[in-house]
Amino acid sequence: MKWTESTVIYRPAAEVQAAIADEHELMQWSAWPAATGYTCAVDGDGTSIGSAIVFRDDSGTEQGRQHLASVSPTKVEYRLRNRGPAGRDMTPEVDFRIEPLDATTTRVHLDFRNQVPLPPPLRQIAGRLIGRKVRALHVEDLRLLKDHVEQNHPAAPSGTGS
Structure with missing residues (x-):
């Protein structure tokens, strides 16, 4: 599985990058905790390479980690390890590319890559099923990131979409 989704955010690139690269702030806007039902906590300071968001189920069992792998003004990289089909580890990669369009407007590209750890015929089926939910x-x-960063920003045009 591999795709890119993008949105335009009416805020300076540094503000957008900060909302993505700080795991504490990321957990304020991310759709994943509610969608998975997992409890999430940051292991580390949340801004240093190697810090991780830890996902736990209702019993407290760790289901995955999202490690902060790299941060620059134009890119934030996360590497994940989580339980996939048949309890096999999956290692998705999520990169946020940050493209300043001008001093107050930023385009964010979310690049996703993952290979489902199953034999080829099952990989395609599982990839399609998992891919729909993950891509959504x-x-x-990205919509929640946009809302979070633009909150109370008077320069943001009303009714702008991704």
Whole structure:
């Protein structure tokens, strides 16, 4: 599975990057905790390479981690490990590319890559089923990021979409 989703946010690139690269702030806008029902907590300071968001189920069992892998003014990279089909580990990669359009407007591209750890015939089927839900959550994540960063920003045009 591989795709890119994008949105335009009416805020400076540094503000957008900060909302993505700080795991504490990311958890304020991310769609994933509600969608999965997992409890999420940051392991580490939330801004240093190697910090991680830890996902736990109702019993407290760790279901996955989202590690902060790289941060620059134009890109934030996350590497994940979570339980996939048949309890096999999945290792998705999520990169947020941050493209300043001008001093107050930023385009964000969410790049996703993952290979379902199943034999080829099952991989395609599972990939299609999982891919629909995951891609919809990525679209929702970008919408929530946009709302979070633009909150109370008078320069944001009303009714703008992704």
